Amino acid sequence: MTLDAFLGHFNYWVFAILLMIGFYAVIAKGNLIKKLVGLSIFQSAVFLMYISMSKVEGGTAPILQAGVIDPIYSNPLPQVLILTAIVVGVATLSLGLAIVVRINERYGSIEERELLDAD
Amino acid sequence: MIYAVVSIAILMTMVLAVARAVKGPSIYDRVLAANMFGTKTALLLAVISFLFDRMDFLDLALAYALINLVGVLAVLEFVEGRIESGKGKLDD
């Protein structure tokens, strides 16, 4: 494994690790809010992967600059997808939190085990 | 070059802030670290836009400078609510 390959893939490895940290919180933790926190880490990992893919070596942000000779720009398409996904992510996250709040009002607990026992 | 030195100093401080946030011990230490991290982010973004020589990106630092306060005030309000309902204790 050369240094070049290491640096070139480090972003993707961090993506994989973050994705799995979030996934662990979702499957292993019993607290519903903690699960949602894990889900938002999971989501951020996916954002990181898309944005890493959009990077072009020596490039700059895709806002065209006048008077620059032979400019290189990063890929705008993944950025557009993620830009909208961030706002949508917050909206859906709050929908999840709203459901958790109502569960707590009804059962007095947000721990998965206790909820299963209560039913 | 000077910008690179400054941004590395700020990055170091960010590492120290993360260390404080992870270590605690009280929750206010963590709030302090989060707030400090926010202002350091604004500084870092400003310096990096000079480093990359794209000064139209100072908007990002401006956004952080404006929005950072909201989080801490929300914490203050949260704590006030806890104290009034008699559940003042936030630590384990």
Added chain:
Amino acid sequence: MTIVFALFLLTLLVVTALAIVRTKNLFVATMLLSIFSLLMAVNFFILDAADVALTEAAVGAGVTTVIFLSALRLTSQFERGTLASSRWIAVIVVVITTVLLISGTINTPNLGDPNAPVHQHVAPFYLENTEALMGFPNVVTAVLSSFRGYDTLGEVFVVFIAAVGVMFILDARQGTGPEYELPVDKGLKHHLIPRAVGGLLIPFMLLFGLYVQFHGEYGPGGGFQAGAIVATAFILYAILEGERTALKAFSRNAQMALIIGGSTLYGAVGVVCMLKGGTFLDYSVLMEDPVIARQVGIIIIELGVGMAVCGALLSIFHSFAARKPVEHAK
């Protein structure tokens, strides 16, 4: 240089994520999550995604923290540490999947490789034609609002549906009687300094929001970011002055009108395009000069996006903030 930054920040990101999962105190998790979001924004910025970084800044620094804290106020702040499944099974599954994912990256092109497949298909078209077709330099805004306008319309409606969903779930009356009315405002009335400084800041936040909204064609910005920033300004007002005053200034009906108006404005532009003889959301038929017509169309739909996002985030915040915690007899 950039590589060193990236290594640093990505490692910090992993450390923060581990700390978030480990802590038992959900308040601490929220604080760490705000640090996580800041780190994410700096990473996006270093990877040349200025628009995305601005979105993460506008959303992650204010709205997410506030909504999490409101949810914690209504539930419990401590995790009891129960596990959903056996810890070891989860760890084994996670480790195996991590190894599989990492081995899957071995044959992918390096970061920043200009010959990677992702850069070959439509992106060069967008980069080459934005200037000629739209007449403004921000390619991200052009793709967002024109080349992929259908997609953005869909996203706006997802935000709309999420806001309506939160309203359905949390706005139901908890009971009748005076104790269920909104309490007389406390806010941060006793704290003179935050009130003075915050009050000073709100107009500038609104101004900055408008700048981001209408400067989005020329710099980082656009409707999504502007909507989040304006919503944050009103959330700050609600924190400082209390729920009742905030709702008097900007009622639930006005928020609803903003959400519906914004999404309808977006769709209506598409319908007008069809009536003028083009296809849905083909702005070039709106006026004589197709470039100016596209610019006008984009400004209008970005305004629609901004209104819808601002209304949705505000109404979500107020749904959480107006609810009372329920005491359970243990």
Added chain:
Amino acid sequence: MIDVAIEWLGNTLLIVGAASVLIGGIGVIRMPDLYSRMHASSLTDTMATLALFSGLMLHSGFTLATIKLMAIMAFLLLTGPTATYALANAAFRSGIQPPSSTNTNNEEKSAP
């Protein structure tokens, strides 16, 4: 001539800013209790912000960037101390006492 002088003044200010950021960061790690840590972090909020942004402004000349930098500096200088106030207030009201100079030893012994 004057350009070089401004350049070097800017560099000096940037170095001063970087140094105070770093000192504040070390203070946040090394200080013994919450309130002194807040004191350390407020150094980075005010001194570092002033020095760094003045340095950047000297480097940018007189452009739109200067005005933006001035706005960022003004907002950071306003919000930093406010945030510290809010935090200290919340901490004090929820019962974290600052250690007093006379009975530090006793308190440390009696603390659980």
